[in-house]
Amino acid sequence: MADKYRRILIKLSGEALMGKNKFGHDINIITQICEDIEAVHDLGYQICIVVGGGNICRGATSQSLGIERASGDYMGMLATVINAIALQSKLESLGVFTRVQSAISMTEIAESYIRRRAIRHMEKGRIVIFAAGVGSPFFTTDTAAALRAAETDCNAILKGTQVDGIYSADPKTDITAKKYANISYKDVIVNDLNVMDTAAITLARDHNIPILIFDIHKKGEILKVLNGTGTYSIVK
Template identity: 55%
Template sequence: MSDGSADQPKPAYNRVLLKISGEALMGDQGYGLHPPTVERIAREVKAVRDLGVEICMVIGGGNIFRGLQGSAQGMERTTADYMGMLATVMNALAMQSALEEMGVFCRVVSAIRMDEVAEPYIRRRAVRHLEKKRVIIFAAGTGNPYFTTDTAATLRANEMACEAIFKGTKVDGVYDKDPVKHDDAVRYDEISYDDCLVKNLKVMDASAIALARDNDLPIIVFSLDEPGGFRGILAGQGTYTIVHG
């Protein structure tokens, strides 16, 4: 008797990095963490992990503190960026808790040492976690100011030999202009790294796109608000934009 596994589609990628913003964890709130939203995203991650895909994550910190905004308000930039890194650790711990409640083994790996709450980043150890099908959440960016979590995500995806970066957003791909403000916005099914940079499409920051381009790492932009969207794309379904060479 079949257990149903034969009917399960073979995922398009075996190892991926999911990048989401801190704002994605706010739900309808204007600030902080919304536990039902964190739980919903954790379910999306679990559904993909259950396909056999190895997953690592990077979560921004903008729902708690954004370094650039702090800097713009007169705070010294380096200090503001470090505060933003600490915010990403809080988000990572919240996601870890939600995943572990669902029975998913998970590790938070921090670029800034804080041994009581997270593992330090050691590449070979992180790769071993992935091989054991644990979800890894990379926190504290690169550990350096002046680098965004987009750049940190691209760096870690390359170090972990991920096959793609999945960028979860509020829209179902990359548009030529903001689809929320413009009814005539056109969505791209695919677009090159160079076109993203030339057209300043804000998929990720320029450093992240250039790093992905230099290492031929595709970026898949999709809607995190679409239930089952993350799993669907890995199964060859759904709406998204792929950024590649």
């Protein structure tokens, strides 16, 4: 086990959970992701997860439906709770103990977020799934990921995306897109690269937390990234 990444935060988008579907959940993709997380957990890594809700509801696009932005963001937060419960159910079916902690109080289905309790869960070998973003509108789940990573003393953020790293443009539509294997926090912000929002990058920079970007759909890639043998980009 790489000591420098003893405790990690895995950031999953809601879209990652729907596979090729246009909405909702793809059980095959969720199973693959959870099996990959289980493999890493079984090696002794302490793990927490922040999950988005874009496969169900995206707050940033709610205004096009006539919903005010703040209300749309709260709807998106509730979507992340649904996704967190889905991940919890699948992980526990694999024999991994988990806890869901929500930034919005809903005691019947999740613990309220308490920093020291989250750390203790990880120390006891439980995976903690953080839901409902930061609990306030106008903040993305990327910002929530950076904040929770800083609060719980994580050594790295692993962000699973649809591509295998950071590019100057979308490599699926632009064959001339340049890949960055290593890049600084400052250059990500200056070049306006679509990795995480500025608040998230700044938080990670201020707490010296590296961000590793990889393709979440490649089976076994989480462990390969941690071992330094996978295909990924790193912001540090």
